[in-house]
Amino acid sequence: xxxxxxxxxxxxxxxxxxxxxxxxxxxxxxxxxxxxxxxxxxxxxxxxxxxxxxxxxxxxxxxxxxxxxxxxxxxxxxxxxxxxxxxxx
Numbered sequence: 001x002x003x004x005x006x007x008x009x010x011x012x013x014x015x016x017x018x019x020x021x022x023x024x025x026x027x028x029x030x031x032x033x034x035x036x037x038x039x040x041x042x043x044x045x046x047x048x049x050x051x052x053x054x055x056x057x058x059x060x061x062x063x064x065x066x067x068x069x070x071x072x073x074x075x076x077x078x079x080x081x082x083x084x085x086x087x088x089x
Contacts, residue, residue: 001040011045012059019060019073028069032078 002010005018022031035050037043046055057070
């Protein structure tokens, strides 16, 4: 959501900067990427809908994030969170 990423001109690089910040805080095992694009009036440039999320992962690969870490961000961290709390539901 651009308002959380620096304004209306937020783009994939803005998202990457946000990810980098979370990673610097130790977010490797907790950061998750969602694709819930409903309910917002604007998207980051280059991430206009869920079909564009691969662009973010391609960008992370290009700056030396390995596939294992991208898998955590794209799936495993959220999956592990759900497994941890599934007995509470």
